[in-house]
Amino acid sequence: MSMDFNSLAQQFTEFYYNQFDSDRTQLGNLYRDESMLTFETNQLQGAKNIVEKLVSLPFQKVTHRITTLDAQPASQNGDVLVMITGDLLIDDEANPQRFSQVFHLIPEGNSYYVFNDIFRLNYSA
């Protein structure tokens, strides 16, 4: 892994949202049995449960637009922490919804998997 953590975070996040927006049934490769997803108030563990949840979300078309993307090394082991804020365009809704998401990525061979994933919509107060 010669890539710095900022490049890794950027490439991972673009890949993740492109995959999510084109065919989210294929996201399972990015999670492992120990991976955790908090999606709004739902908590899931394991690649299978996580993908089932993501696939079950009640929309057909979705587009993630990144507003901010920040990364930091999360340990000496090559782990990377990424926080994204952005907009979510769902089906034919006119107004995007703002979201915040954090990924904790762990190196595995020549790639990374998602250990922690926390997603929240940012409703207006």
Add this chain to the structure above:
Amino acid sequence: MSMDFNSLAQQFTEFYYNQFDSDRTQLGNLYRDESMLTFETNQLQGAKNIVEKLVSLPFQKVTHRITTLDAQPASQNGDVLVMITGDLLIDDEANPQRFSQVFHLIPEGNSYYVFNDIFRLNYSA
């Protein structure tokens, strides 16, 4: 450490924002030399640099209001990942600003310190 990660995350976050809002010169105890802060587009490392940055922020009065708080174990070592979304009330401004923040907390003795801290205001698109 008999506390579960959700309780720890909640207690830490309340303590952190209370301290920030009452006297942010005292936040240095929560960081170490290896700690990192991303505050908007600024990147800092080390307790001293981080506190200098936080103290230098151009407001006198500030109140953090938590909207959502989600936590997950970040490793087998007792590390905890916390993502917060909320509102920031600054000085006498009428409108709160929305923010997102993530903390990666690492256990040390009977307490925790902040290893990663990423803060972003959520501007409207």
